[in-house]
Amino acid sequence: MANKLRNDKTCVASVVFCFLMLSFVHMTKASQARVTQAKELEVQKLLNKLNKPAVKSLKSPDGDTIDCVHISHQPAFDHPKLKNHKLQMRPTFLPKGIKSFPESSKTIDQMWHQSGSCPEGTIPIRRTTKDDIMRASSFQRFGMKDNMSIPNLSDSLYSSANNHEYATAEVVKDIYYGAKAFLNVWKSNVQQRNELSLSQIWVMNQGDNDNVQSIEAGWQIHPMLYGDDRPRLFAYWTSDSYERTGCYNLQCSGFVQVTNAVVMGGTIGPLSLYDNTQYEFNLLIWKDRGTGNWWLQFQNVFVGYWPAFMFESLSESATVIQWGGEVINRKSNGRHTSTEMGSGYFPRVGFGRASYFRDLSTVNENNYLVIPNYIRDYASKPRCYDIVLNGYSRDFGAHFFYGGPGRNPYCPI
Incomplete structure (x- = not known):
């Protein structure tokens, strides 16, 4: 029992x-x-916020969908301070003294143009997909930079902390109202999806409490952001050291686009080839003395502007200008990855083989484009990525070569 x-x-x-x-x-x-x-639901809410109703849509050969959105419905106007903003369709003041150099390279275009154009009164916006959002480290930081290393702009350059590595030229300790350069474009190898490679201009200021404010533009290969390894035109901004403000392209309210001819985040090409044709574009970022807004010009097209009210110290002027390359290296089995900067070759191989910036100029207090008096160079890991300043030439103006292959016998970690 x-x-x-x-x-x-x-x-x-x-x-x-x-x-x-x-x-x-x-x-x-x-x-x-x-x-x-x-x-x-959170993903769909973000998609609804970012993807505005389209007047017309185009399917680009690279797989992107380009929405032609009415200019007054763009994401910038989600910002509370832009609710009653009057669009500035053209800058009131252009920098003087723009020079013409002999053609040493061919200009590039954007791939979406092969599919058509956007009507007047609209702007083209790369449609954000669910996959784009799911690749992000978090919904809250979608379209924002992660793990930035913040420099002390008063006396030093970026370090290679937080996996970010640099090869840059820089001018400091003066007052600047803009910067210009020509950049050639390559198909850099990015080994891991959570890495990136970019080449850009930085226009920066550091206000109270070492708060870095920055406007940036150039080309990048960023698989996490775009889902592929194509070189793309991009812009970025922050007013609080990359903490809570700012984003790439039009992925938050802020940058006001005015042209119907350029897609921020759009694929660019053709691309430079080793010992072959070099393809480049020119960028100009400058402060409009009439409105105080910071304008972006790409290939002589007025793309749009960052309203002055979005910044504090940078609303007046910049104190640092940088040109050059940046990569994120996440390391693989404790070793440096083979993510390339620029062409993937060291700068000493020269024109036709290495990446370059040419016609380096800054905008001075009199609104003139001038050759910088003193440029210093910096490479956070010169055995992985390096830079060589080349002074001034009649054909190239002030210029430098930069880049590298990442992991190699001299760059193991």
Whole structure:
């Protein structure tokens, strides 16, 4: 009898245990379903915010969908301070003294132009997809930079902290109202999806409490952001050291686009080839003395502007200008990855083989483009990526070569 009671109790206990386990599994699945549903709703909410109603849509050969959005419906106007903003369709003042250099390279275009154009009164915007958002480190930081290393702009350059590495030219300790350069474009190899390679101009200021404010533009290969390894035109801004403000392109309110001819985040090409044709574009970032807004010009097209009110110290002027390359190296098995900067070759191989910036200019207090008096160079890991300043030439103006292959026998870590 005692054995029978024990067996009955064991049986009951087993039934209770199984019931509890089934209940737990059911509750877990239900909880996971609720989390998944909440995540889906959050993704859709962000997509609805970013993807404005289109007047017309184009399918680019690179796979992007380009939406032609009415200029007054663009993401910039989600910003509360831009609710009653009057569009500035053209800058009121252009920098003087723009020089023409002999043609040493061919200009590039954007691939989406092969599919058509956007009507007057609209701007082209690369449509954000669900996959774009799911690749981000978090929904809250979608379109923002992660893990930035912040320099002390008063006396030093960027360090290679937080996996960011640099090869740059820089002018400091003066007042600047803009910067210009020509950049050639390459198909850099980016080894891992969470890495990137870019070449850009930085226009920066450091206000109270070492708060870095920055406007940036150039070309980048950024698989996490775009889902591919194509070189793309981009711009970025921040007013608080990359913490809570700013984003790439039009992925938050801020940058006001006015042209219907350029897609921020759009694929660019053709691309430079080793010992072959070099393809380049010119960029100019400058402060409009009439409105205080910071304008971006790409290939002599007025793309748009960052309203002055978005910045504090940078609303007046910049104190640092940088040109050059940057990579993120996440390391693989403790070793440096083979993510390339620029062409993937060191600068000493020269024109036709290495990446370059040419016609380096800054905008002075009199609104003139001038050759910088003193440019200093910096490479955070010169055995991985380096820079060689080449002074001034009649054909290239002030210029430099930069870049590198990443991991090699001299760059193991």
